Amino acid sequence: MALNRYSNADKILLAVDSIIFGFDKAGLKILLIKRDFEPELGKWSLMGGFLKEDENLDEAAIRILQHLTGLRTIYMEQLYTFSKVDRDPVERTLSVAYYALIDIAMHDKELINTSAQWFSLDKAPHLIFDHNQMVEKAIARLKRRALSKPIGFELLPPKFTMRQLQKLYESILDKKLDKRNFINKINSFGILVRLDEKDTNASKKGAYLYTFDKVKYDEKVLEGFNFKI
Amino acid sequence: MALNRYSNADKILLAVDSIIFGFDKAGLKILLIKRDFEPELGKWSLMGGFLKEDENLDEAAIRILQHLTGLRTIYMEQLYTFSKVDRDPVERTLSVAYYALIDIAMHDKELINTSAQWFSLDKAPHLIFDHNQMVEKAIARLKRRALSKPIGFELLPPKFTMRQLQKLYESILDKKLDKRNFINKINSFGILVRLDEKDTNASKKGAYLYTFDKVKYDEKVLEGFNFKI
DNA sequence: CCAAAAGTGTTGAATATACACCCATGC
DNA sequence: GCATGGGTGTATATTCAACACTTTTGG
DSSP: OHHHHHHHSOEEEEEEEEEEEEEETTEEEEEEEEOOSSSSTTSEEOEEEEOOTTSOHHHHHHHHHHHHHOOOSOOOEEEEEEOOTTSSSSSOEEEEEEEEEEETTTTTTTOOSSOOEEEEGGGOOOOSTTHHHHHHHHHHHHHHHHHHSOOOTTTSOSSEEHHHHHHHHHHHHTSOOOHHHHHHHHHHHTOEEEEEEEEOSSOSSOEEEEEEOHHHHHHHHHHOOOOOO | OHHHHHHHSOEEEEEEEEEEEEEETTEEEEEEEEOOSSSSTTSEEOEEEEOOTTSOHHHHHHHHHHHHHOOOSOOEEEEEEEOOTTSSSSSOEEEEEEEEEEETTTTTTTOOSSOOEEEEGGGOOOOSTTHHHHHHHHHHHHHHHHHHSOOOTTTSOSSEEHHHHHHHHHHHHTSOOOHHHHHHHHHHHTOEEEEEEEEOSSOSSOEEEEEEOHHHHHHHHHHOOOOOO
16 A cells, blocks of 8 residues: 555656856846757747656756756756746746856856857846746845855855955845945954955956955854845 | 656655644644644644645645644744655655644634544653654744734734734743733834723733734735744 | 833944045156 | 056945844633
């Protein structure tokens, strides 16, 4: 009778779709790809594929992303599982959405051999199925996360300027921040180390480069951030 | 070739498991049930069952909960999808976890005809499969939610006292709060209405009853709470 | 009359916000 | 020499956190 319960149950297709947020000088972007099979062939879509019997969801998300775009060593987080009965016109398919944040310039070389393309959030095209809904949910989650802990480890290059970090927050929260208050706030956590190097890409004077102090950051995470900005 | 992509993909069993938190005078509890089929027959478990082909996850969570416990009209929220390859020893099964918060006394009469039983969080038994992990994640989520918006609509009876609301928060956050500060904070939102009635169950003097002002509450949710307590 | 829970405000500390000028450099 | 982006501090307003006594009434 054990087997009855299991064998009477319906088996269902499981997709994994990933929302990849990227950040560069111009702000926050999203990575989309032209779907290469029917239905909706040629339409814009998230990076998606099917879960295999012998892998878990995290593994599938990584495998699919790498296969479609070349991107690797990206930290992805599970977002939500979408299950509307008719969300896929071909066959009943659930989709588990994942999302990630990356530094566009840093992963530039990996991104190869594909129709994948970055879009700024306000210029993104209409997507297949319920993918637009997934993106909306991911943006909301990203905002909430940005307010509850300093993001940046995954998103910024190892060395970055205060202004880059501020721009990142401004992109995510979609509002301007005061640079003095921002710096004071960030410094009050004591999780950044100012290096002696300067970055002269964006200015003639040059801006100090910072790195995260991983040890202090982890301590802070444990005791709980109070990150309101 | 469209069909190839789909038909080559593995189909997988999908379970839905629900963590039901309940609240009464004694504090926060969790509802567990004795599993009635193999494997692990007779062990304690979350309320679980399999997703059917013609329903979405929300519907399945409600159906399964009602079937196993009699509970109905409960608002459940999706928590996370668990996918470790060997999480179920019989067959590859993913499980989408849901959670909910209810007032124990209020749903007392619905809860029938089952081996379901309330446990306080610290006295809960060991659960089957990865269900303990699910519970931990649900507790963490509940705490975070309690800090970002006033919960209570789903959890408290229509009329409640300040002390009940405070106890609820204390249970969830697992710490004592100052009653004056708590009341001041809650009142500053302007989402509660004090009734002329008093509740004399817990005291001789009697405590004012309150209800949520749904309209003001919804306004507040839109403009964004700042609920740090 | 007394035990038990309810109700009620103020103050100091901490945190958030608003705000403007000088600096260094490449062109 | 000037245009561009970088860096820096203070004063005010807001919010948080700590704290103790009086009220009511059933027994």
